[in-house]
Amino acid sequence: MLDQDNFTEARDIGADLRAAIAAGDAERIAALLDPLPYSEALREFLALPPEARDDVLKLVPVELAADLIEEAPYEMAAELVERLEPERAAEILEELDSDVQADVIGEMDAEDAEAVLSEMDAEDAADVRRLAAYEDDTAGGLMMTEVFQFSDKDTVGKVLRALASDDEDFERYRGQHPYIVDDAGVPVGVVSLRGLLTAKRSSNLTEIMVTPLTVPVDMPLEKLEDIFNDYPFLGVPVVDADGLLVGVISRSAVADAVLERSESESLKRQGVVGDELRSMPTWLRSRRRFAWLSANIVLNIVAASVISAYEDTLSAVIALAVFLPMVSDMSGCSGNQAVGVTMRELSLGLVRPMDAFRVWLKEISVGVINGIALGVLIGVVAWVWKGNPALGLVIGAALALNTMLAVSIGGVVPLLLKRLGQDPAAASGPLLTTVTDMAGFFFVLSFATLMMPWLI
Structure with a gap:
């Protein structure tokens, strides 16, 4: 946590920086930003309104402007460069290493990128075009062309x-x-x-x-x-x-x-798309988040429809309401563990979509063991808490089966999404949550319906 002196100093730098920008004092702006660590300089820079950021990049020495661009996430860096005149943008980019140039250019609109490249040295521009053509997570996409x-x-x-x-x-x-x-x-x-x-x-x-x-x-x-x-x-x-x-x-x-x-x-x-920063336009951030959240509304309605189908059972045995979120949440945790392992193995190249059946066999073996153990544990809790062994059997069996289902989905679905060309990191979570919620509610309420005489 910042102490009072540091907080005051940070506030003073921000106020001084805004005053220097308003006065068009390039030397003062550079004197305020240059001594700061890169992260601190970027923080002060991004706290400015967009127009003030443009002024800073136009006024400060090109080396300092390049440092600010390099420190920013690539999506933000591309936005900053796009707002500049192509001549100034080219001057700044030419101070950066070729790999950083390619990353920034790759995030820009094609028309803006070409306008900047046309102002750069022909040989440097050719290197950037070549690097930008490579896939990001390959040697070509990560290399720099400057070689000793x-x-x-x-x-x-x-x-x-x-x-x-x-x-x-x-x-x-x-x-x-x-x-x-x-x-x-x-x-x-x-x-x-x-x-x-x-x-x-x-x-x-x-x-x-x-x-x-x-x-x-x-x-x-x-x-x-x-x-x-x-x-x-x-x-x-x-x-x-x-x-x-x-x-x-x-x-x-x-x-x-x-x-x-x-x-x-x-x-x-977690539903955050791209390099979101709070210094980005509010409507852009809202639109990106809303797309994710609105999709989750639909998925939650689907899960809630299962409860609606068993309203009579839930009304008759109100104790079930206490355990419904437990079953879905604990199963979701097990499924997320499986998702995490599959994503890790995908990133390491240890599994491919064709390995889905082998992955399922590995996960279901863990799911059976943990499902039975967790089912017995929560079943005993339900029995002792509510004094009804039948309730314990319903809740325990539901959790055991839902855990097996959750690890199966968590282990295999990322591979299937990868096979379909979809992003497994973005889509696996919502799909897992919806299915485990829906299945958990179904198992609890359907088992309770079958055992209603022993529950009432």
């Missing part, structure tokens, strides 16, 4: 001179080892920094290089994650179908992609 590379005819001295130069372009290599390519552009070796420092300056790079591990542009994120888990590399060269060096993928890029995917799936399961 040398010819197999170069010497150690040339590399050392490049390292010692003050060329700002070398800042983009992010600690890459020098990669060695032949005349055709095929990577043939990689040189360690220790090897460079201990070798003679006149030595050819081929004398100290080792064969590099390369990955194809279409390698999925799961396999990239495995590679960086197995090897201590900071980066790995990426090659195209012809074996030519086209980029480098860093350990940090893979780690960020894994984290982003995990966060995205978690948000989708």
Whole structure:
């Protein structure tokens, strides 16, 4: 929690920033934002009205504007860039690494993106177009095209001179080892920094290089994650179908992609679509959430219709109302566990839609054990609490069966949705909730109807 001094300081920065923007004081704006940590600067920036944000990006040095764009989620970054004149937007994007450029351009409308690309350096624009064409969660979509590379005819001295130069372009290599390519552009070796420092300056790079591990542009994120888990590399060269060096993928890029995917799936399961931030337009956020919530109304009406069909039973045995939400909620928890495991195995590439039957067998074995155990537990509770063993039998049997059904759905449905080309992270949760609620109500009320003489 912020103490009073920190709160006052944060409030003062916001007020000073707004005053500087109103005065068009570019130096003051930069002086306020530049010393702040990136996250703090972005927080102050996004707290501004949209028009004020536009002014900041137009007024501050292009390097600071690029830092703000890079720190923002890609959807927000794209919106910020789209609001700028193409010339200014191109200046800002050219300060970013190629992989970030491609991510931002990929989120923009095609017309706006092309307007910005036409203002960029032709070679940089070509790299961005190429990167934007790759799938996001592949080596091609995550790599950067800036590569610290040398010819197999170069010497150690040339590399050392490049390292010692003050060329700002070398800042983009992010600690890459020098990669060695032949005349055709095929990577043939990689040189360690220790090897460079201990070798003679006149030595050819081929004398100290080792064969590099390369990955194809279409390698999925799961396999990239495995590679960086197995090897201590900071980066790995990426090659195209012809074996030519086209980029480098860093350990940090893979780690960020894994984290982003995990966060995205978690948000989708909760009905949050896209990179929603509270600084986004209210109507946009409302429309996205409403689409999810309105669909859930329909699903809940379907589940409630089961209760309506058994109103007489529920009126006769009012104690059932106490246990209905318990049965549906506990079964839903079991189903969500199964969903979580399937989503994890999907992300790791351990299961595919064709494995649905095998997954079901694994889940139903767990569901039978846990279903019986939970059924006995809640059945005893119902018996002792209400003093009726028949009620305990109804509730226990319903929970046992519903748990088995829930884990079956939770384990298999994400695979079926994947097979149909749907997003399993977004659709599995509502479907599971509706079915477990409807089935739980049905099991409890239908069993109670059959055992009515022993319940009254």
